[in-house]
Amino acid sequence: MSLIERLFLELGPWNWWILGLLLLGLEILAPGAVFLWFGVSAILVGTLALFVELHWQTALVIFLVLSIVCLVVGRFLMSRLSSEKGDIGLNRRGSRYVGRVFVLMAPLSEGTGKLSIDDTVWRVVGPDLPTGTRVRVTGVHGARLAVEAAEAEDIELPT
Incomplete structure (x- = not known):
């Protein structure tokens, strides 16, 4: 053995x-x-x-x-x-901003411009809009955010 x-x-x-x-x-x-x-x-x-x-x-x-x-x-x-999906925007940073309203720091001209969000400057596409316009992010196209003018009900009033 x-x-x-x-x-x-x-x-x-x-x-x-x-x-x-x-x-x-x-x-x-x-x-x-x-x-x-x-x-x-x-x-x-x-x-x-x-x-x-x-x-x-x-x-x-x-x-x-x-x-x-x-x-x-x-x-x-x-x-x-593990049924929670987690952070669906983890690898798509711009998708976190869809639906949110921001203020343009520079005008949108010829369909493109820049938008400052937190500490990042994003390139944006959308209709021509002047500086100071409130815009709502509607989508993400590559590294650019698509925006449109925010309507009155989209604008959050400070409390």
Whole structure:
């Protein structure tokens, strides 16, 4: 009998715990929440094997069934928990300004101009408008914001 076979037999149910920890460690190296559920299943089988004597075939079947159940339930729970889309404008900065009203610091002439928002100067496209006009951002075209004159109901009054 080889050393590995003897060690495997002597450890008994702890083999499942070792396998579970190895799978959890593999999850750290290759994230994706797949090995996580296999690792949890192995630890559960190891815990069950501590209290109930299981043949290796029975333990393997329990492990496979638990793995599938944990994988399906875990994926479902993770999709429910991460249902928020997050910041949809994260990689499209200009999209955060759509619908907001700003004041032109320079006139729009020949359909183009500049608009200062916070600490950034944006190129804007829209109808010719004089300096000081309140404009509403209607869209984003590449690195330019599309604007139009804001209507009375668009203008927010200071409180």
